[in-house]
Amino acid sequence: MRTSAVVAGLGSALPPNRVTNDDLTKELDTSDEWITSRTGVRQRFTVPVGMATSDLAVVAAQRALSSSGMTTVEAVVLATSTPDHPCPATAPDVATRLGLAQVAAFDVAAVCAGFVYALATAAGLIESRVVNSALVIGADTFSTILHPQDRTTRVIFGDGAGAVVLRAGNAAIDGALLAFDLGSDGTGRDLITVWGGGARQRSSRIVPAAADLHFAMQGKAVFNRAVQCMGTSVAATVRSVGWDVTDLDLLVAHQANARILRAIGQQLDLDEDQVAVNLDRVGNTVAASIPLALADAVATGRLRPGHHVALAAFGGGLTWGSAVLRWPDIPVAME
The missing domain is CATH 3.40.47.10 (Thiolase/Chalcone synthase)
Incomplete structure (x- = not known):
């Protein structure tokens, strides 16, 4: 094996x-x-x-x-x-x-x-x-x-x-990462960005405005792409290991905002309690989002050993990806 x-x-x-x-x-x-x-x-x-x-x-x-x-x-x-x-x-x-x-x-x-x-x-x-x-x-x-x-x-x-x-x-034991799906689309590079401070701006010799040194996001344009890409990625990853979306006990998606989480759940025909949510208490924590949501789900008893879990994320680049596993019996160490 x-x-x-x-x-x-x-x-x-x-x-x-x-x-x-x-x-x-x-x-x-x-x-x-x-x-x-x-x-x-x-x-x-x-x-x-x-x-x-x-x-x-x-x-x-x-x-x-x-x-x-x-x-x-x-x-x-x-x-x-x-x-x-x-x-x-x-x-x-x-x-x-x-x-x-x-x-x-x-x-x-x-x-x-x-x-x-x-x-x-x-x-x-x-x-x-x-x-x-x-x-x-x-x-x-x-x-x-x-x-x-x-x-x-x-x-x-x-x-x-x-x-x-x-x-x-x-792969036979709980906790094994069974499959991944990753993707990107550079045509959306300007939707989530910090324009100033990198080699492109520096080589242009353009002095950046103060706002260009801070994060910017085109939220409306990002919304539909995030839902579509994460939903499609999860469905593909689940199928690749012989599961159906209905086999999922919990979807732990990037905690972007509540409306995106609801829309992904609806796209995948999941009940509300099948979609992990903790952004109400911590906000969108970017790369920390999924492990923080996992820790919260374990601590609250929402995620238990043997559960079928899908992870999904969407971010700047544009980039997206998903993974599936059966959750192991491990303690969680958190705040």
């Missing part, structure tokens, strides 16, 4: 600053009703001054290792679009701070689809026997790249980190 990557541990971390919708009404022309009705978000958490993506990543990774009962891994794959620095990658620093000397460590940048991309990458390293174990971390601090007066983005996004430990095993 071929080697498979198996989920062996799960951990999460949130920063200390809790920001409610009412808090935002003191800074922006908005209201709790406006935010909740359009996004489903009621609160989010943000990093204080001096805290960065690596700090959250380290905590989530430590908790995932504790959950797994393992003390070391052979690779660290960090999904993030808010690295501590443009160069170098953040993963080697995270690995060192975890006491993982000289292991393979690198970043994956696929915005909100980053965790699924990183999971597929780490699974490939294990299945090809390059390594026997890996930490996959999704961590983002989008509060650091949002324009302070942009109510369309500030109300949605929060900061956070989540991590899973993967180990070598086989």
Whole structure:
């Protein structure tokens, strides 16, 4: 039987600053009703001054290792679009701070689809026997790249980190990652972007406006693409392992906003209780979204050993992907 990557541990971390919708009404022309009705978000958490993506990543990774009962891994794959620095990658620093000397460590940048991309990458390293174990971390601090007066983005996004430990095993056991589907479409590169600060802007010699150094998103255009791409990807991945969508106990999709989650569930003909939702409490945490939602589902008893689970994400690039597995019997270490 071929080697498979198996989920062996799960951990999460949130920063200390809790920001409610009412808090935002003191800074922006908005209201709790406006935010909740359009996004489903009621609160989010943000990093204080001096805290960065690596700090959250380290905590989530430590908790995932504790959950797994393992003390070391052979690779660290960090999904993030808010690295501590443009160069170098953040993963080697995270690995060192975890006491993982000289292991393979690198970043994956696929915005909100980053965790699924990183999971597929780490699974490939294990299945090809390059390594026997890996930490996959999704961590983002989008509060650091949002324009302070942009109510369309500030109300949605929060900061956070989540991590899973993967180990070598086989496809017959719970926790084995059974299949992936990944895709991209660069024609939509301008729909989710930070225009300034990269090589394109720098080589143009154009001095960016202040707004161009912050995150921007064309929400209406993104909505339909996100629903269609995630729905189609999940259906394809489920079919590839001989399941039907009706076999799913839980869909853990990227927590973009409540309307997108409802639309994906309707497209796949899933009941509301088959779609995980935690964005009301943490917001859209980008690459951390799926592991945070997994941790919440385990902690609340919504996700139990043996459950058929699909993961789905959509992000800038455009990028999207999905994965399926039977959930293992592992504890969760979280806030």
